[in-house]
Amino acid sequence: MSGLFPSRTVALYMARLFLVRVFAILAGMTLVLTMLAVLSESGKILAHPGNSEAEVWRYVSLRLPQVVAFATPYAVLLGTLVTFWQMNTNSEVIALKGAGMSAHQVLAPLLVASLGVAALSFAFNDRVVSRATGVLTQWQLVEYGAVPTDRGDRSNVWVLDGDDLVQADQVKGRGPAATLTGVTIYDRTGGRLVSIITAPRGVRDGEGWHIFPARRFDVAKDRQTRFPALHVAEGVRPDQFTLATVDPDSMSFGALRSAIGDLSDAGRPTKALEGSAWHKLSGPLSAVLMPLLGAVAAFGLARSGQLFVRAVIGMALGFAYFVADNFALAMGNLGAYPPFLAAWAPFLMFLLIGESVLVRTEE
Numbered sequence: 001m002s003g004l005f006p007s008r009t010v011a012l013y014m015a016r017l018f019l020v021r022v023f024a025i026l027a028g029m030t031l032v033l034t035m036l037a038v039l040s041e042s043g044k045i046l047a048h049p050g051n052s053e054a055e056v057w058r059y060v061s062l063r064l065p066q067v068v069a070f071a072t073p074y075a076v077l078l079g080t081l082v083t084f085w086q087m088n089t090n091s092e093v094i095a096l097k098g099a100g101m102s103a104h105q106v107l108a109p110l111l112v113a114s115l116g117v118a119a120l121s122f123a124f125n126d127r128v129v130s131r132a133t134g135v136l137t138q139w140q141l142v143e144y145g146a147v148p149t150d151r152g153d154r155s156n157v158w159v160l161d162g163d164d165l166v167q168a169d170q171v172k173g174r175g176p177a178a179t180l181t182g183v184t185i186y187d188r189t190g191g192r193l194v195s196i197i198t199a200p201r202g203v204r205d206g207e208g209w210h211i212f213p214a215r216r217f218d219v220a221k222d223r224q225t226r227f228p229a230l231h232v233a234e235g236v237r238p239d240q241f242t243l244a245t246v247d248p249d250s251m252s253f254g255a256l257r258s259a260i261g262d263l264s265d266a267g268r269p270t271k272a273l274e275g276s277a278w279h280k281l282s283g284p285l286s287a288v289l290m291p292l293l294g295a296v297a298a299f300g301l302a303r304s305g306q307l308f309v310r311a312v313i314g315m316a317l318g319f320a321y322f323v324a325d326n327f328a329l330a331m332g333n334l335g336a337y338p339p340f341l342a343a344w345a346p347f348l349m350f351l352l353i354g355e356s357v358l359v360r361t362e363e
Contacts, residue, residue: 022079134250275332278343
């Protein structure tokens, strides 16, 4: 048989069989994991004065999206194994191969269906999970109490301006209204410190900053000079001072890419964040790998007694991918792996492993 889908009826049947089991397993895993999370946190929530059952349900609403995002790739893996187990037990895979379908043609409906699951997972993570994570993180920082209003104040902020370093003890406000307190500028040329400029206050002035009253210490001459005011940091934007610590899990893909650009302009390290941004794409796409890694359970004779062994091998390959993915992401956060490699290396490696196993055993 030629073509990716020799039979439209068979393709729809397999896709429906696969999706029903995936979402059924996802619902069961979500229910169990959410209950465990509530049991572990409900005591802390109710321990805060004024909290009641309403706060527990609020926690459930914020934790549920995280659980769904975490369980989705595992549900796809288990859904793949259950689907193939049933089809192999009923000799449906043997019938399909006897009709002339290759192993890749048998897998094609599940791969396309898993691609749809990956697209839904990315959209859900980007629009729902990131927002819920941001709110829950802030709530947990105050131990489930009232979350204070973020007025944009930042402390101990550093900005790279060419070779110069600009440090502010505190930054208040945003945009043109931003004000600096405790400003210190390390004037450097070719990596060599030339002078240190300090001022108690600074305000936005055109494309730069107006600091006053200022003192300049000349390192080479060992001499200090006072100025009523100085215009410094030309081209340094207010948002480079007001950038907070970026939590990639609390931001959408677009917002994270924008924050990485701002941090890069401010001269701050972004390698770990770049890895997290790439993982927002490779993470949901891992659902496409699961039918390929679980395909070992689809083939072989059920009566040979090796079907259970094949299912265990498929499960082991799937869970090995998750271990490798978490390890690579951790190495990326430490700076040991480049960002792109940290996010995509496990995916590409297990894609080749799954394809190799399929070709060597069935094609």
